[in-house]
Amino acid sequence: MPFQSIVILTGAGLSAESGVPTFRDKDGIWAHYDYREVATPQGFARNPARVHEFYNMRRRAHAGIRPNAAHAALARLEREHAGEVWVVTQNVDALHEGAGSRNLIHMHGELFQALCAECGARTRWVDDLSLDTPCPACAETGGMRPDVVWFGEVPYHMERIVELLQAADLFVSIGTSGQVYPAGGFVAEARAVGAHTVELNLEPSEGRSLFAEAIHGPATVVVPAYVDRLLKGD
Structure with missing residues:
Protein backbone atom coordinates (compact mmCIF):
# COMPACT_ATOMS: atom_id res chain seq x y z
CA MET A 1 0.00 0.00 0.00
CA PRO A 2 1.51 3.36 -0.98
CA PHE A 3 2.37 5.74 1.83
CA GLN A 4 -0.10 8.58 2.24
CA SER A 5 1.71 10.89 4.66
CA ILE A 6 5.48 11.25 4.35
CA VAL A 7 7.71 13.30 6.64
CA ILE A 8 11.33 13.77 5.60
CA LEU A 9 14.00 15.12 7.94
CA THR A 10 17.08 16.54 6.23
CA GLY A 11 20.44 17.54 7.64
CA ALA A 12 23.83 18.85 6.58
CA GLY A 13 24.72 15.69 4.67
CA LEU A 14 22.07 16.50 2.07
CA SER A 15 23.70 19.82 1.13
CA ALA A 16 27.32 18.67 1.45
CA GLU A 17 27.52 17.60 -2.19
CA SER A 18 26.44 21.11 -3.21
CA GLY A 19 29.51 22.45 -1.43
CA VAL A 20 27.91 23.48 1.86
CA HIS A 62 26.42 30.45 -0.36
CA ALA A 63 26.17 32.86 -3.28
CA GLY A 64 27.30 30.37 -5.92
CA ILE A 65 25.89 27.18 -4.40
CA ARG A 66 23.10 25.34 -6.18
CA PRO A 67 20.72 22.49 -5.26
CA ASN A 68 21.95 19.01 -6.07
CA ALA A 69 20.19 15.90 -7.38
CA ALA A 70 18.98 14.95 -3.89
CA HIS A 71 17.22 18.29 -3.39
CA ALA A 72 15.68 17.96 -6.84
CA ALA A 73 14.45 14.43 -6.10
CA LEU A 74 12.66 15.53 -2.92
CA ALA A 75 10.97 18.39 -4.78
CA ARG A 76 9.90 15.88 -7.44
CA LEU A 77 8.46 13.58 -4.76
CA GLU A 78 6.35 16.45 -3.42
CA ARG A 79 5.07 17.26 -6.93
CA GLU A 80 4.32 13.73 -8.07
CA HIS A 81 3.34 11.79 -4.96
CA ALA A 82 -0.40 11.29 -4.58
CA GLY A 83 -0.29 11.79 -0.81
CA GLU A 84 1.22 14.49 1.38
CA VAL A 85 4.97 15.10 1.56
CA TRP A 86 6.63 17.44 4.04
CA VAL A 87 10.31 18.24 4.42
CA VAL A 88 11.55 19.30 7.85
CA THR A 89 15.08 20.59 7.47
CA GLN A 90 17.79 21.33 10.00
CA ASN A 91 19.64 23.19 7.25
CA VAL A 92 19.56 26.98 7.14
CA ASP A 93 20.48 27.17 3.44
CA ALA A 94 17.89 27.85 0.72
CA LEU A 95 18.62 24.80 -1.44
CA HIS A 96 15.30 23.02 -0.87
CA GLU A 97 13.46 26.14 -2.03
CA GLY A 98 15.84 26.48 -4.95
CA ALA A 99 14.97 22.95 -6.06
CA GLY A 100 11.24 23.64 -5.83
CA SER A 101 10.14 22.24 -2.45
CA ARG A 102 7.14 24.09 -1.04
CA ASN A 103 5.93 21.95 1.88
CA LEU A 104 9.00 22.93 3.85
CA ILE A 105 9.75 23.69 7.51
CA HIS A 106 13.05 25.30 8.54
CA MET A 107 13.28 24.16 12.15
CA HIS A 108 16.66 25.86 12.67
CA GLY A 109 15.80 29.09 10.86
CA VAL A 149 18.33 28.90 15.97
CA TRP A 150 21.43 28.95 18.14
CA PHE A 151 22.52 26.37 20.71
CA GLY A 152 20.32 26.80 23.76
CA GLU A 153 17.37 28.16 21.77
CA VAL A 154 14.16 26.30 20.97
CA PRO A 155 13.80 25.14 17.34
CA TYR A 156 11.03 26.73 15.32
CA HIS A 157 7.63 25.21 14.47
CA MET A 158 7.89 22.28 16.91
CA GLU A 159 4.12 21.99 17.42
CA ARG A 160 3.55 21.68 13.68
CA ILE A 161 6.39 19.16 13.34
CA VAL A 162 4.93 16.98 16.09
CA GLU A 163 1.53 17.10 14.36
CA LEU A 164 3.11 15.92 11.10
CA LEU A 165 5.05 13.13 12.80
CA GLN A 166 1.93 11.88 14.56
CA ALA A 167 0.11 11.65 11.22
CA ALA A 168 3.00 10.10 9.25
CA ASP A 169 3.04 6.58 7.88
CA LEU A 170 6.59 7.03 6.50
CA PHE A 171 9.46 8.89 8.15
CA VAL A 172 12.72 9.33 6.23
CA SER A 173 15.89 10.79 7.75
CA ILE A 174 18.45 12.04 5.23
CA GLY A 175 21.99 13.25 5.81
CA THR A 176 21.82 13.79 9.55
CA SER A 177 23.96 12.40 12.36
CA GLY A 178 21.11 11.95 14.80
CA GLN A 179 23.18 13.72 17.47
CA VAL A 180 21.21 16.97 17.63
CA TYR A 181 17.95 17.05 19.54
CA PRO A 182 15.02 17.36 19.27
CA ALA A 183 15.51 16.23 15.64
CA GLY A 184 17.40 13.15 16.83
CA GLY A 185 14.23 12.00 18.58
CA PHE A 186 11.90 12.27 15.57
CA VAL A 187 12.45 8.65 14.54
CA ALA A 188 11.22 7.45 17.94
CA GLU A 189 8.13 9.65 17.65
CA ALA A 190 7.39 8.28 14.19
CA ARG A 191 7.90 4.69 15.33
CA ALA A 192 5.50 5.28 18.22
CA VAL A 193 2.63 5.89 15.80
CA GLY A 194 3.54 2.94 13.59
CA ALA A 195 5.29 4.78 10.75
CA HIS A 196 7.81 2.96 8.62
CA THR A 197 11.22 4.53 9.28
CA VAL A 198 14.09 4.82 6.80
CA GLU A 199 17.60 6.23 7.10
CA LEU A 200 19.35 7.52 3.97
CA ASN A 201 22.85 8.57 4.95
CA LEU A 202 26.44 8.48 3.77
CA GLU A 203 27.21 6.07 6.61
CA PRO A 204 25.23 4.64 9.54
CA SER A 205 24.20 7.31 12.04
CA GLU A 206 24.29 6.92 15.81
CA GLY A 207 20.57 6.14 15.70
CA ARG A 208 20.76 3.56 12.92
CA SER A 209 19.28 0.80 15.13
CA LEU A 210 16.05 2.80 15.51
CA PHE A 211 15.26 2.63 11.78
CA ALA A 212 13.42 -0.24 10.15
CA GLU A 213 15.39 0.27 6.93
CA ALA A 214 18.69 1.94 6.07
CA ILE A 215 20.38 2.73 2.76
CA HIS A 216 23.86 4.18 2.84
CA GLY A 217 25.75 6.09 0.17
CA PRO A 218 26.07 9.60 -1.30
CA ALA A 219 22.86 11.61 -1.07
CA THR A 220 22.89 12.40 -4.79
CA VAL A 221 22.75 8.64 -5.45
CA VAL A 222 20.58 7.13 -2.74
CA VAL A 223 17.93 9.86 -2.48
CA PRO A 224 16.92 9.94 -6.20
CA ALA A 225 16.88 6.13 -6.23
CA TYR A 226 14.65 5.97 -3.17
CA VAL A 227 12.30 8.61 -4.57
CA ASP A 228 12.02 6.59 -7.79
CA ARG A 229 11.11 3.58 -5.68
CA LEU A 230 8.43 5.48 -3.74
CA LEU A 231 6.87 6.92 -6.88
CA LYS A 232 6.69 3.44 -8.41
CA GLY A 233 4.84 2.26 -5.30
CA ASP A 234 7.51 -0.24 -4.19
Missing part, protein backbone atom coordinates in the same frame (compact mmCIF):
# COMPACT_ATOMS: atom_id res chain seq x y z
CA PRO A 21 30.24 22.49 4.73
CA THR A 22 28.90 20.11 7.35
CA PHE A 23 29.27 20.90 11.04
CA ARG A 24 30.39 17.80 12.89
CA ASP A 25 32.71 16.04 10.45
CA LYS A 26 36.43 16.12 11.18
CA ASP A 27 36.87 19.06 8.81
CA GLY A 28 33.42 20.57 9.43
CA ILE A 29 32.58 24.08 10.58
CA TRP A 30 32.90 23.30 14.28
CA ALA A 31 36.44 22.04 13.70
CA HIS A 32 37.37 25.61 12.75
CA TYR A 33 35.04 27.69 14.93
CA ASP A 34 33.99 27.44 18.56
CA TYR A 35 30.21 27.17 18.42
CA ARG A 36 29.99 28.80 21.86
CA GLU A 37 31.44 31.97 20.40
CA VAL A 38 29.49 32.20 17.15
CA ALA A 39 26.28 30.19 17.62
CA THR A 40 24.90 30.90 21.09
CA PRO A 41 22.96 33.82 22.57
CA GLN A 42 25.78 34.24 25.08
CA GLY A 43 28.38 34.48 22.32
CA PHE A 44 26.30 37.11 20.56
CA ALA A 45 25.95 39.10 23.78
CA ARG A 46 29.72 38.98 24.37
CA ASN A 47 30.85 39.81 20.87
CA PRO A 48 28.06 40.53 18.36
CA ALA A 49 30.57 41.77 15.77
CA ARG A 50 32.27 38.36 15.69
CA VAL A 51 28.94 36.56 15.29
CA HIS A 52 27.89 38.90 12.48
CA GLU A 53 31.24 38.33 10.77
CA PHE A 54 30.74 34.55 10.94
CA TYR A 55 27.25 34.65 9.43
CA ASN A 56 28.17 37.30 6.86
CA MET A 57 30.94 34.96 5.72
CA ARG A 58 28.53 32.04 5.49
CA ARG A 59 25.96 34.11 3.58
CA ARG A 60 28.56 35.21 1.04
CA ALA A 61 29.89 31.66 0.66
CA GLU A 110 17.11 30.55 7.62
CA LEU A 111 20.49 32.01 6.76
CA PHE A 112 18.95 34.47 4.32
CA GLN A 113 16.58 35.94 6.86
CA ALA A 114 17.18 38.49 9.62
CA LEU A 115 15.35 38.79 12.93
CA CYS A 116 14.96 42.02 14.88
CA ALA A 117 15.35 41.43 18.61
CA GLU A 118 13.65 44.76 19.28
CA CYS A 119 10.34 44.27 17.49
CA GLY A 120 10.41 40.62 16.38
CA ALA A 121 10.11 41.39 12.65
CA ARG A 122 11.58 38.92 10.18
CA THR A 123 13.05 40.19 6.93
CA ARG A 124 14.50 38.46 3.88
CA TRP A 125 18.21 39.31 4.00
CA VAL A 126 21.05 38.62 1.56
CA ASP A 127 23.54 41.36 2.50
CA ASP A 128 25.87 41.71 5.47
CA LEU A 129 24.47 42.47 8.93
CA SER A 130 26.10 44.59 11.64
CA LEU A 131 25.25 46.40 14.85
CA ASP A 132 24.62 49.48 12.73
CA THR A 133 22.00 47.80 10.53
CA PRO A 134 18.57 49.38 11.09
CA CYS A 135 15.51 47.16 11.24
CA PRO A 136 13.35 47.75 8.14
CA ALA A 137 10.25 47.48 10.33
CA CYS A 138 11.03 49.56 13.44
CA ALA A 139 14.20 51.43 12.31
CA GLU A 140 16.03 50.54 15.54
CA THR A 141 19.73 49.66 15.28
CA GLY A 142 21.66 47.13 17.35
CA GLY A 143 18.95 44.46 17.42
CA MET A 144 19.31 42.78 14.05
CA ARG A 145 20.60 39.19 14.12
CA PRO A 146 20.59 36.16 11.82
CA ASP A 147 17.25 34.38 12.01
CA VAL A 148 18.84 31.07 12.91
Whole structure:
Protein backbone atom coordinates (compact mmCIF):
# COMPACT_ATOMS: atom_id res chain seq x y z
CA MET A 1 0.00 0.00 0.00
CA PRO A 2 1.51 3.36 -0.98
CA PHE A 3 2.37 5.74 1.83
CA GLN A 4 -0.10 8.58 2.24
CA SER A 5 1.71 10.89 4.66
CA ILE A 6 5.48 11.25 4.35
CA VAL A 7 7.71 13.30 6.64
CA ILE A 8 11.33 13.77 5.60
CA LEU A 9 14.00 15.12 7.94
CA THR A 10 17.08 16.54 6.23
CA GLY A 11 20.44 17.54 7.64
CA ALA A 12 23.83 18.85 6.58
CA GLY A 13 24.72 15.69 4.67
CA LEU A 14 22.07 16.50 2.07
CA SER A 15 23.70 19.82 1.13
CA ALA A 16 27.32 18.67 1.45
CA GLU A 17 27.52 17.60 -2.19
CA SER A 18 26.44 21.11 -3.21
CA GLY A 19 29.51 22.45 -1.43
CA VAL A 20 27.91 23.48 1.86
CA PRO A 21 30.24 22.49 4.73
CA THR A 22 28.90 20.11 7.35
CA PHE A 23 29.27 20.90 11.04
CA ARG A 24 30.39 17.80 12.89
CA ASP A 25 32.71 16.04 10.45
CA LYS A 26 36.43 16.12 11.18
CA ASP A 27 36.87 19.06 8.81
CA GLY A 28 33.42 20.57 9.43
CA ILE A 29 32.58 24.08 10.58
CA TRP A 30 32.90 23.30 14.28
CA ALA A 31 36.44 22.04 13.70
CA HIS A 32 37.37 25.61 12.75
CA TYR A 33 35.04 27.69 14.93
CA ASP A 34 33.99 27.44 18.56
CA TYR A 35 30.21 27.17 18.42
CA ARG A 36 29.99 28.80 21.86
CA GLU A 37 31.44 31.97 20.40
CA VAL A 38 29.49 32.20 17.15
CA ALA A 39 26.28 30.19 17.62
CA THR A 40 24.90 30.90 21.09
CA PRO A 41 22.96 33.82 22.57
CA GLN A 42 25.78 34.24 25.08
CA GLY A 43 28.38 34.48 22.32
CA PHE A 44 26.30 37.11 20.56
CA ALA A 45 25.95 39.10 23.78
CA ARG A 46 29.72 38.98 24.37
CA ASN A 47 30.85 39.81 20.87
CA PRO A 48 28.06 40.53 18.36
CA ALA A 49 30.57 41.77 15.77
CA ARG A 50 32.27 38.36 15.69
CA VAL A 51 28.94 36.56 15.29
CA HIS A 52 27.89 38.90 12.48
CA GLU A 53 31.24 38.33 10.77
CA PHE A 54 30.74 34.55 10.94
CA TYR A 55 27.25 34.65 9.43
CA ASN A 56 28.17 37.30 6.86
CA MET A 57 30.94 34.96 5.72
CA ARG A 58 28.53 32.04 5.49
CA ARG A 59 25.96 34.11 3.58
CA ARG A 60 28.56 35.21 1.04
CA ALA A 61 29.89 31.66 0.66
CA HIS A 62 26.42 30.45 -0.36
CA ALA A 63 26.17 32.86 -3.28
CA GLY A 64 27.30 30.37 -5.92
CA ILE A 65 25.89 27.18 -4.40
CA ARG A 66 23.10 25.34 -6.18
CA PRO A 67 20.72 22.49 -5.26
CA ASN A 68 21.95 19.01 -6.07
CA ALA A 69 20.19 15.90 -7.38
CA ALA A 70 18.98 14.95 -3.89
CA HIS A 71 17.22 18.29 -3.39
CA ALA A 72 15.68 17.96 -6.84
CA ALA A 73 14.45 14.43 -6.10
CA LEU A 74 12.66 15.53 -2.92
CA ALA A 75 10.97 18.39 -4.78
CA ARG A 76 9.90 15.88 -7.44
CA LEU A 77 8.46 13.58 -4.76
CA GLU A 78 6.35 16.45 -3.42
CA ARG A 79 5.07 17.26 -6.93
CA GLU A 80 4.32 13.73 -8.07
CA HIS A 81 3.34 11.79 -4.96
CA ALA A 82 -0.40 11.29 -4.58
CA GLY A 83 -0.29 11.79 -0.81
CA GLU A 84 1.22 14.49 1.38
CA VAL A 85 4.97 15.10 1.56
CA TRP A 86 6.63 17.44 4.04
CA VAL A 87 10.31 18.24 4.42
CA VAL A 88 11.55 19.30 7.85
CA THR A 89 15.08 20.59 7.47
CA GLN A 90 17.79 21.33 10.00
CA ASN A 91 19.64 23.19 7.25
CA VAL A 92 19.56 26.98 7.14
CA ASP A 93 20.48 27.17 3.44
CA ALA A 94 17.89 27.85 0.72
CA LEU A 95 18.62 24.80 -1.44
CA HIS A 96 15.30 23.02 -0.87
CA GLU A 97 13.46 26.14 -2.03
CA GLY A 98 15.84 26.48 -4.95
CA ALA A 99 14.97 22.95 -6.06
CA GLY A 100 11.24 23.64 -5.83
CA SER A 101 10.14 22.24 -2.45
CA ARG A 102 7.14 24.09 -1.04
CA ASN A 103 5.93 21.95 1.88
CA LEU A 104 9.00 22.93 3.85
CA ILE A 105 9.75 23.69 7.51
CA HIS A 106 13.05 25.30 8.54
CA MET A 107 13.28 24.16 12.15
CA HIS A 108 16.66 25.86 12.67
CA GLY A 109 15.80 29.09 10.86
CA GLU A 110 17.11 30.55 7.62
CA LEU A 111 20.49 32.01 6.76
CA PHE A 112 18.95 34.47 4.32
CA GLN A 113 16.58 35.94 6.86
CA ALA A 114 17.18 38.49 9.62
CA LEU A 115 15.35 38.79 12.93
CA CYS A 116 14.96 42.02 14.88
CA ALA A 117 15.35 41.43 18.61
CA GLU A 118 13.65 44.76 19.28
CA CYS A 119 10.34 44.27 17.49
CA GLY A 120 10.41 40.62 16.38
CA ALA A 121 10.11 41.39 12.65
CA ARG A 122 11.58 38.92 10.18
CA THR A 123 13.05 40.19 6.93
CA ARG A 124 14.50 38.46 3.88
CA TRP A 125 18.21 39.31 4.00
CA VAL A 126 21.05 38.62 1.56
CA ASP A 127 23.54 41.36 2.50
CA ASP A 128 25.87 41.71 5.47
CA LEU A 129 24.47 42.47 8.93
CA SER A 130 26.10 44.59 11.64
CA LEU A 131 25.25 46.40 14.85
CA ASP A 132 24.62 49.48 12.73
CA THR A 133 22.00 47.80 10.53
CA PRO A 134 18.57 49.38 11.09
CA CYS A 135 15.51 47.16 11.24
CA PRO A 136 13.35 47.75 8.14
CA ALA A 137 10.25 47.48 10.33
CA CYS A 138 11.03 49.56 13.44
CA ALA A 139 14.20 51.43 12.31
CA GLU A 140 16.03 50.54 15.54
CA THR A 141 19.73 49.66 15.28
CA GLY A 142 21.66 47.13 17.35
CA GLY A 143 18.95 44.46 17.42
CA MET A 144 19.31 42.78 14.05
CA ARG A 145 20.60 39.19 14.12
CA PRO A 146 20.59 36.16 11.82
CA ASP A 147 17.25 34.38 12.01
CA VAL A 148 18.84 31.07 12.91
CA VAL A 149 18.33 28.90 15.97
CA TRP A 150 21.43 28.95 18.14
CA PHE A 151 22.52 26.37 20.71
CA GLY A 152 20.32 26.80 23.76
CA GLU A 153 17.37 28.16 21.77
CA VAL A 154 14.16 26.30 20.97
CA PRO A 155 13.80 25.14 17.34
CA TYR A 156 11.03 26.73 15.32
CA HIS A 157 7.63 25.21 14.47
CA MET A 158 7.89 22.28 16.91
CA GLU A 159 4.12 21.99 17.42
CA ARG A 160 3.55 21.68 13.68
CA ILE A 161 6.39 19.16 13.34
CA VAL A 162 4.93 16.98 16.09
CA GLU A 163 1.53 17.10 14.36
CA LEU A 164 3.11 15.92 11.10
CA LEU A 165 5.05 13.13 12.80
CA GLN A 166 1.93 11.88 14.56
CA ALA A 167 0.11 11.65 11.22
CA ALA A 168 3.00 10.10 9.25
CA ASP A 169 3.04 6.58 7.88
CA LEU A 170 6.59 7.03 6.50
CA PHE A 171 9.46 8.89 8.15
CA VAL A 172 12.72 9.33 6.23
CA SER A 173 15.89 10.79 7.75
CA ILE A 174 18.45 12.04 5.23
CA GLY A 175 21.99 13.25 5.81
CA THR A 176 21.82 13.79 9.55
CA SER A 177 23.96 12.40 12.36
CA GLY A 178 21.11 11.95 14.80
CA GLN A 179 23.18 13.72 17.47
CA VAL A 180 21.21 16.97 17.63
CA TYR A 181 17.95 17.05 19.54
CA PRO A 182 15.02 17.36 19.27
CA ALA A 183 15.51 16.23 15.64
CA GLY A 184 17.40 13.15 16.83
CA GLY A 185 14.23 12.00 18.58
CA PHE A 186 11.90 12.27 15.57
CA VAL A 187 12.45 8.65 14.54
CA ALA A 188 11.22 7.45 17.94
CA GLU A 189 8.13 9.65 17.65
CA ALA A 190 7.39 8.28 14.19
CA ARG A 191 7.90 4.69 15.33
CA ALA A 192 5.50 5.28 18.22
CA VAL A 193 2.63 5.89 15.80
CA GLY A 194 3.54 2.94 13.59
CA ALA A 195 5.29 4.78 10.75
CA HIS A 196 7.81 2.96 8.62
CA THR A 197 11.22 4.53 9.28
CA VAL A 198 14.09 4.82 6.80
CA GLU A 199 17.60 6.23 7.10
CA LEU A 200 19.35 7.52 3.97
CA ASN A 201 22.85 8.57 4.95
CA LEU A 202 26.44 8.48 3.77
CA GLU A 203 27.21 6.07 6.61
CA PRO A 204 25.23 4.64 9.54
CA SER A 205 24.20 7.31 12.04
CA GLU A 206 24.29 6.92 15.81
CA GLY A 207 20.57 6.14 15.70
CA ARG A 208 20.76 3.56 12.92
CA SER A 209 19.28 0.80 15.13
CA LEU A 210 16.05 2.80 15.51
CA PHE A 211 15.26 2.63 11.78
CA ALA A 212 13.42 -0.24 10.15
CA GLU A 213 15.39 0.27 6.93
CA ALA A 214 18.69 1.94 6.07
CA ILE A 215 20.38 2.73 2.76
CA HIS A 216 23.86 4.18 2.84
CA GLY A 217 25.75 6.09 0.17
CA PRO A 218 26.07 9.60 -1.30
CA ALA A 219 22.86 11.61 -1.07
CA THR A 220 22.89 12.40 -4.79
CA VAL A 221 22.75 8.64 -5.45
CA VAL A 222 20.58 7.13 -2.74
CA VAL A 223 17.93 9.86 -2.48
CA PRO A 224 16.92 9.94 -6.20
CA ALA A 225 16.88 6.13 -6.23
CA TYR A 226 14.65 5.97 -3.17
CA VAL A 227 12.30 8.61 -4.57
CA ASP A 228 12.02 6.59 -7.79
CA ARG A 229 11.11 3.58 -5.68
CA LEU A 230 8.43 5.48 -3.74
CA LEU A 231 6.87 6.92 -6.88
CA LYS A 232 6.69 3.44 -8.41
CA GLY A 233 4.84 2.26 -5.30
CA ASP A 234 7.51 -0.24 -4.19
